[in-house]
Amino acid sequence: MYQPVTMELTTRGRPLRIHLISTGVVSVKRRYREARGRGLRAFLDFVFDNRFTGWLPIWVMAIEHPDGVFLIDTGEVASVMDPRYFQSSGWIVRWFDRSQFKFDVRREDEIDAQLGALGIPTSQVKTVVLTHLHFDHTDGLKHFPATRVILNDLEWKKPHGTLKHLWPPDFHPVPVPLDCPYEMFERTYALTGEEDLLLVHTPGHTWGHASVLVKTDAGPVLFAGDICYSQDQLIREKYTGANASYRQAHDTYERIKAFARHENLIVLPSHDPEAAERLKSWTPLYNLPPEDLAGRED
């Protein structure tokens, strides 16, 4: 349904390849995708909404970087279709996850199969980076039992809406401090020595939610996780039905837009149906003319 997209790029003159891959599809309540109101009002609004969205992608990003292959999130797995998948979660969680979401994930949609088709065996992935700990971002971890997994230390210390029993046994990620400011982002962590891959704190959806900024020679790309479900929500200042903090979600929107006003930033949310097309056609959030691009001397 959503075909993978590969972009041949460079970083500081060295080859960089980005793959955007959808690990199956999900459908959510329309009022969950875009909330009216906040907090409890938003929650009740989507729970009693009986209309679902069309099928949305579950994007993950593989980055073939000179330092090695980085995988951003691990996507969903076919066993989520099993009615017993949320069995051990307690009845509230089980009711919630089974009544509010629909999945269509086949075995061949899982990340190991899709990476294999692209000529990247899972053993070649050097680092898995998680934007946050929700199950549709972590379920594919089962394919990476021996790979180093990095995430924001705040997401690890203060998770929001995670289902720990779905994590692989012996899950020991490496929580990293996001303590380096970059442009309008106060908290980032360099994933590479060249500082061309940054884990950026973009809270709101969860307290420790982080996005990955890829600084290519053609311009920056932001793998934005669940900050919003589509880029137009960012522009229209609309929010999804599930946020740990709407105030922080708003602040994250403002920072991303401020950054995009002086760099031609491509924004790729995890469940945005248009993300692959924007990456392929290299369409930034705002199409700034060259004379408006500040600080691009590097």
Ligand SMILES: [Zn+2]
């Ligand atoms: Zn999420």
